[in-house]
Structures are given as structure tokens and as C-alpha cells.
Amino acid sequence: MTTGLGIEPVTAKSRTEGLQILSKIRLSGQQVHPPPPLAQWCRLMPKDAAKMPESAWKLVFYTMSWSYSTYLLFFSSYSFFNNPPSVFSNWKSGMTVPTDIAIxxxxxxxxxxxxxxxxxxxxxxxxxxxxxxxxxxxxxxxISFSYAFRYHNVGILVLFLHDINDVLLEFTKLNVYLKARGGGYHVLNDVLSNMGSVSFSVTWFWFRLYWFPLKVLYATCVSSIQSVPTIPFYFFFNALLFALLLMNIYWFLFIVIFVVKLLKVKEVNDVREYEDEDARKAAEELLKDAENNDDDAGHHNSALR
Structure with missing residues (x-):
């Protein structure tokens, strides 16, 4: 959806402010480090270079964890997704936790x-x-208490419904960082970031605000009492699950703001970031100036993270 490069000229004021920040950090004696090798090779802006390892690691983890929970729910003997009340079938205190769920x-x-x-x-x-x-x-x-009190079947369903959104979030963020690498405009990463943002918004509502209450909260609030009338820690666990739902609603407000911003400026960015436009442009200019000097590049990139 981006219509152009999306980078405006750096003003003299913003460049001066960026250099002042760099000078203060150097004078303070604060230790600075060069950006990660991959981020440096991609010539990411300093702020993006600092965040890239975080997103890359989370993308790998959530992809593996969601794939595993998908395997448990759809390619094994468990029917918790299609039949949520079954999470409490044959429940008893101290029952053995299956090895695959324990992993x-x-x-x-x-x-x-x-x-x-x-x-x-x-x-x-x-x-x-x-x-x-x-x-x-x-x-x-x-995770800890549901394992200790043998509500692990519910836990696997909760993890499945939540991890998919994190996969899409980190995938989208990585493509946002990469689409302006080297000060250019990369169409493929822009398209992928737009596709990821749309998929993320839809799945957040579908998985966390529709399926989570429908499948998990109904099972823990209603089916649990029907299956085990004296089930322990009923209010404690449901209070935690409802707190999780409230946070999902809170983050959905960020998604709504993101969609409104996307429709107005037609550019995918993380609305949760504390972002200053002048600082962003100054950082980009400093990165360009430092391309031919590895040591200086490391100082510039670290200083403006």
C-alpha cells in the first residue's frame, strides 16, 4: 500500500540533533556495539537494526511452538479444538500428564x-x-498452575489460539524493517508486510476474541462444572483467563488504531513504538554517512537505537 519511498529529506536540525545524541553518548563513556551482522548486511536503519534480532528470534520460536500445538490438536488423538468440553473428560487430581503435552x-x-x-x-x-x-x-x-493442577488440556488449546498471532506479527515486523533497507524501497517486502498486517488483524479477532471465549472460556466456566462439580481453583483460573481476554481486547485497540493509520497514511508501522520522525530520518542519514567506515558505522548505529 505504500505509494513511494516513504523517506523525506533530513533537515539540518534533525541531523544536528542526531549528532548531538551521538556526541553525548560518546562523552558519557557508554559502551556501544555494532549492529548484528545480518542487520548490518541488510543495511537497516539503526533503530530497525536493533529490533531485528528480537523479531527474528520470536518468529522462529512462535512458528515452531504453534506448529507443535497444531500437530497436537489436529494430527494426534486429542479432540480439544473440535470438542472443547472434552478437556475435562476423565479429569482427576494428580492424573498423569501425557509426554507430548508435557514437552x-x-x-x-x-x-x-x-x-x-x-x-x-x-x-x-x-x-x-x-x-x-x-x-x-x-x-x-x-502454564505453571495449570500443569500442577492438571488443566494441561486447556493450556494446549489456549497456546494454539494465541501463538498464531505472534507468528504473523513478527513476520510483518521483519518485512517492515526490510522494505526500506539500504535507504531504498523493496516492493516484495512491502507487499508481504501488507499481507501480514491484514492477516494479523483478522486472526487476532477470530482466534483471540471469538474462538478463545467460545472454546476456552465456555469450557472452563460451564463445561468444567458439568464434568467436575467440585473442580478446584475454579475462580482462580477463570480470573486469569479473563484477565488474558481483557489484555487481548486492549491490544485489539492498538490494531484498530493501526488500521485507521494505515488507511490514512498507507504505510505499515508499529503503532506501539515511541517513534520520532526527525530522529528516524537523522538516523538514516547518519547510517548512510557511515557506510564506508565499519567502526564509525557501529558507533552511529548503536547510538541511535
Whole structure:
């Protein structure tokens, strides 16, 4: 949907401000590092180069995790997706957790435990990062307690309904970073980012705001009582699941803002970012100036992340 290069000339003021930021960082003695090799090879803008490893790692993880949960729900003996009430069939306290589900829990629990630390200390801070930390804490609590109290069947269904959106999100973000690499305009990445953004918006509503309440919340609120009238921790687990739903609604508001912005400016960007246009353009200009000097390029890129 982008109609052109999407990059305006850098003003003298924005360039001066960018150089002032760089000078302050150098004078402070703060350690700076060059961009990751792949990002440097792609000649990404400094801010995009800093975020590329995060998105690439998450894309790999979520693709593998969603593929595995898809296998469990559609290519094994489990019928939880087509028959959600079956998640509580033959439930009993202390029952054995199947190995294939236990593997998924171990991987997901490890990932979200790390994600709490990564969001605070490693990833780019965004407008919704505080909510993201809360989301990771709630998700880790759901994974841990649902495993301990044998609600693992529900957990696999929840993971399946949520991971697909993260696959599409990270795929779209990577193509947004790549479409302006080297200061140019790359049609393929622009088309892929537009396709990804549309797919992401549709699947978010379909999977998280329609199927999640229909299949998961109905099963945990209604079917659980019908199957196991004395089921323990009923209100505790449902409170966590409803908190997850509220966060999904909160993030859907960002998606609505994104769609409105897309219709107005016809360019895919992450509306959760704290983005200053002059800083973005100044960073791009500094990157171009530093292309012929690897050491200087590393300082420029790191300084303007």
C-alpha cells in the first residue's frame, strides 16, 4: 500500500540533533556495539537494526511452538479444538500428564520465564511493554498452575489460539524493517508486510476474541462444572483467563488504531513504538554517512537505537 519511498529529506536540525545524541553518548563513556551482522548486511536503519534480532528470534520460536500445538490438536488423538468440553473428560487430581503435552509445557514455560526478563532488560521498550510484562506473568502463572493442577488440556488449546498471532506479527515486523533497507524501497517486502498486517488483524479477532471465549472460556466456566462439580481453583483460573481476554481486547485497540493509520497514511508501522520522525530520518542519514567506515558505522548505529 505504500505509494513511494516513504523517506523525506533530513533537515539540518534533525541531523544536528542526531549528532548531538551521538556526541553525548560518546562523552558519557557508554559502551556501544555494532549492529548484528545480518542487520548490518541488510543495511537497516539503526533503530530497525536493533529490533531485528528480537523479531527474528520470536518468529522462529512462535512458528515452531504453534506448529507443535497444531500437530497436537489436529494430527494426534486429542479432540480439544473440535470438542472443547472434552478437556475435562476423565479429569482427576494428580492424573498423569501425557509426554507430548508435557514437552509443550516445558518449552512454553521456559520461554515466558525468559520473556519477563527480556522485555524489561533486552527488548525495545514500547507503549505496551508494561502490559506485556503483566501478560507474561499471567501466562507463566497459567502454564505453571495449570500443569500442577492438571488443566494441561486447556493450556494446549489456549497456546494454539494465541501463538498464531505472534507468528504473523513478527513476520510483518521483519518485512517492515526490510522494505526500506539500504535507504531504498523493496516492493516484495512491502507487499508481504501488507499481507501480514491484514492477516494479523483478522486472526487476532477470530482466534483471540471469538474462538478463545467460545472454546476456552465456555469450557472452563460451564463445561468444567458439568464434568467436575467440585473442580478446584475454579475462580482462580477463570480470573486469569479473563484477565488474558481483557489484555487481548486492549491490544485489539492498538490494531484498530493501526488500521485507521494505515488507511490514512498507507504505510505499515508499529503503532506501539515511541517513534520520532526527525530522529528516524537523522538516523538514516547518519547510517548512510557511515557506510564506508565499519567502526564509525557501529558507533552511529548503536547510538541511535
Amino acid at each position: 509443550a509445557y516445558l518449552i512454553q514455560g521456559s520461554f515466558y520465564g525468559h520473556s519477563i526478563y527480556a522485555t524489561v532488560n533486552m527488548d525495545t521498550w514500547r507503549k505496551d511493554s508494561a502490559v506485556m510484562v503483566v501478560h507474561h506473568i499471567i501466562t507463566l502463572a497459567l
